[in-house]
Amino acid sequence: MTEGAANQRIDTVAALRDAAITTLLAFGLFLPLIGFHTVTNIRNELELDTRWPLLFSIVAVVGVARLAYSFLLAPWLERIKLRPMATTTPAWRATFGKWFVPFCIGFVIVYPAIIIAATGFGGALKWVDNFGIQILIYVMLGWGLNIVVGLAGLLDLGYVAFYAVGAYAYALLAKEFGFSFWILLPLAGVMSSFWGILLGFPVLRLRGDYLAIVTLAFGEIIRIVLVNWVDVTNGYAGISGIPRPSFFGIPFNANDDGFAATFGLEFSPIYRTIFLYYLILALALLTAFVTVRLRRLPVGRAWEALREDEIACRSLGINTTHTKLTAFGMGAMFAGFAGSFFAARQGFISPESFTFLESATILAIVVLGGMGSQIGVAIAAIAMIGGTEIMRELDFLKQIFGESFDPTQYRMLLFGFAMVIIMVLRPRGLISTRAPSVFLKEPKPVPVDLVKQGHG
Amino acid sequence: MEVFLQQLINGITLGSIYGLIAIGYTMVFGIIGMVNFAHGDVFMVAAFVALVAFLILTTWLGISSIAVALFIVLIVAMLFTSLVNWIIERLAYRPLRGSFRLAPLISAIGMSIFLSNFVQVSQGPRNKAIPPMVQGDFVLVTHNDYAVTLSFKQLIIWGVTAVLLVCFWYLVARTRLGRAQRACEQDQRMAALVGVNVDQTISLTFVIAAALAAVAGTMYLMYYGVVSFSDGFVPGVKAFTAAVLGGIGSLPGAVIGGLLIGLIETMWSAYFSIDYKDVAAFSVLAITLIFLPQGLFGRPDVEKV
Known part of the structure; x- marks a missing residue:
């Protein structure tokens, strides 16, 4: 019981760490091309614009998605893997x-x-x-x-x-x-x-x-x-x-x-x-x-x-x-x-x-x-x-x-x-x-x- | 003669850019046997990162010294592009290692479509033009009012390419990483048995490939002063041609192949038809593969039963 709880806690720490790393990487990845926007102004010169809200919302979505993966998807995939494989194809499949x-x-x-x-x-x-x-x-x-x-x-x-x-x-x-x-x-x-x-x-x-x-x-x-x-x-x-x-x-x-x-x-x-x-x-x-x-x-x-x-x-x-x-x-x-x-x-x-x-x-x-x-x-x-x-x-x-x-x-x-x-x-x-x-x-x-x- | 000399100079400049991209293809092919189709688009992304960095430096921070600006732009572009390629390798290619042979190719094509459309959506479909970074040139020969010039930016491209190639050669030939890389190229399982971290080596190969592509992208931006989201495909295919011409898997081959492709393209534009210059490059690719599949410096492929 306590061991299970300990495992759970370690998982949480690992998941949070993974999510933090992912968020940081996503920030680095999207900073130049989403954080900044090159626009051509009236004098036909290139200017820079910033899009911080968009950048931060995308990075946040990536971080949350990574957390969701660790907490929801990964355990589910584990359970699927443990489930015994069907050896024969069911009849409805053949039909x-x-x-x-x-x-x-x-x-x-x-x-x-x-x-x-x-x-x-x-x-x-x-x-x-x-x-x-x-x-x-x-x-x-x-x-x-x-x-x-x-x-x-x-x-x-x-x-x-x-x-x-x-x-x-x-x-x-x-x-x-x-x-x-x-x-x-x-x-x-x-x-x-x-x-x-x-x-x-x-x-x-x-x-x-x-x-x-x-x-x-x-x-x-x-x-x-x-x-x-x-x-x-x-x-x-x-x-x-x-x-x-x-x-x-x-x-x-x-x-x-x-x-x-x-x-x-x-x-x-x-x-x-x-x-x-x-x-x-x-x-x-x-x-x-x-x-x-x-x-x-x-x-x-x-x-x-x-x-x-x-x-x-x-x-x-x-x-x-x-x-x-x-x-x-x-x-x-x-x-x-x-x-x-x-x-x-x-x-x-x-x-x-x-x-x-x-x-x-x-x-x-x-x-x-x-x-x-x-x-x-x-x-x-x-x-x-x-x-x-x-x-x-x-x-x-x-x-x-x-x-x-x-x-x-x-x-x-x-x-x-x-x-x-x-x-x-x-x-x-x-x-x-x-x-x-x-x-x-x-x-x-x-x-x-x-x-x-x-x-x- | 003057036209020839001028085209020679232009061709070497273009060839240096192709050579830098070609190293990325040849290294990745050498180590995991995959045509990294997205590499041309990584080069295009690098040009865009360089564009953003250049604009930040000149319009926001007001750095007026072009040499300093160019140096910082180069470093920033190399860092970001390396990160991008490292993540691409992690997400799109590593899960497919050892799988069915076509899978990484399709994944790379998908990545290529994704990258060019990502840039199109995030930065807009129009061409991005910047004021010339470096101006001025040397007049080498003047004959019958035709001046053969070597511009400063061409000189910078030659210089940067030469310095980077020396660094790169040192990295591959003399360091632990280079040794690990060559070991993985020959036999991954054996390399793993003697303690080489194969995954890390492959990741670093992608990082180095991206860094060189980033240099090429920055040089491209400086040379032409304009970049668009669709600029990755054609230079990518030509650089791949260069890698094949030099013998895929061979690093000096990639550089020499790049120079040859650059020269063929500029000479063809000068003496034949500029409309068909891409046809020239593609025909060279086809002819090389058909008659000289191992390229100029490659090892012949042995068929085993």
Whole structure:
């Protein structure tokens, strides 16, 4: 009893000391950049401003958070660790696992209807566009990159280059030659795929981080070319007035031959948005379906073998050159599809949309979701993209922090922070099991620790 | 010829800055085998700390001697940046040591996004320009009305870089810390067995890397007189290129690689096209990695089964 009390007291002292150190460190950390604010005055000179209240409140929050961790979170984590581990998965889990994917697909199919029922025609536009289409684009890109990174184990930090190739291919060909979306979609995929193979060739020998950096360099080179080759790409100004896709030949406009008039409906921009939503949904599901089927073909098995052990792969007579190039080409093709969809949806593209940050976001989605797990990638895309999009909707925070508080400013800040936190807590991603590609009698989930990350 | 000489001077100046950042990449890669993606942003944070310190000294305290101001700014920037990098290592990289290989890379990319956005939110998105700290130059050669000049600030950059490199070389080659560091680079478990505190050594590596990046950041601010929150990425990638070109893990390689990248960039801007100067640096990176993966001074990577 007394011993327990003594332990408790020592803990308190240690916790207070930790909190004091943390507070001091936080003060040092935030002093230069939060305590002081550089502002440009009327004469265009830089001046310093102080923000002591903000600095002290942030430091106080950090200190209190450290105390809360020592007193509340840490004992709780200890107790969780002591709890006996369940040896068998409960029955509800198995049922849940079985019905989860069909339920999700069903939900995304009826999602526009639910939104329209909830918010009406006017309000639905934002929710279908900003959340539905935006997230699905990233889900599709994540699934495309998943082929390269998750299955073949080739770390690619320049994936957005292929997205850009697809977008510019659609924009330029549609504007100059007036080809329709349905002709250009496969064409953009083919072009991106070609670029994927072209850029894949020189980097075949590289592995791991080196491969990541070279692909980053290629991505940046393509972006700089897009910026500077003004005759073709119009540089920073970008390409505007890109033709929008039509409903199999029926345009979405208010004319007599438009979509609304043809089907006897009242004109509303929501029809186009819903059409685009189902289009990207179909494209994303196509990506997932192709990936699932490819895993059963020799080439898919070769990708996974390559990820597990390249040397063993070569010893067994697998042509690693072909295997790597098909992975690059296949991944790039889906990025090209997504790119041409992006150009068609926006009607405007510029090199600003294809920065390194996009590549990092897509790679982060793949890794955070759990490389190779398609459900994980989809969940990570929803969490990361939906999470940052929802920051735009938090207007009530203005009532707490005052009118000048703009939550959208903090989107990327929290995005970066979330990447670090998720990695620290779950380094192997959110989904911790993988579906086996080869099995005897019945498929059993493979624990993620047994899956190699690849050296390619 | 005059243009060449002038670009040589400019290139060495730029190369010194890249070299200082590149040491940070190469040291961290050497000791824990990770590309510290956030290092370019640490450099940018250092430039901002230097900016704040410079403004405090000149506008509030009214120090008029530039030499004293610059010295204090340098020390302050080094201290704060070291603290920042030490905390980053503690929070974002140490928990991931020995884990899955991609995890620290993603964590570092997240940290890089976090740092640049933190500066954007806390200091505003606009470029921050300060009046020139050091003015004046030497005219070296005048020929056909084209004067080749070596400005005082370039001279300061050369001098500071040279002094710091000597200190740094002494630290790594002659002190206990340097020995511990080289031991950890070769074999962490063995180093731990003979009594080297591996965690502390790795922390100190990050601190030294940040201190050198802080010098580079201060020099960058002094040289260009302007800094913005997005200035970390491109110098970061170029410094990484320099580290790779010199052979990653090799300290003299990083400095020579930095000088080479600086020269390639300035020469390319002078003789070809300034729009594509980044393409030149990135192409050098790609070509080096493809044809000379171990760099100029690196050890070749042996594939073991």
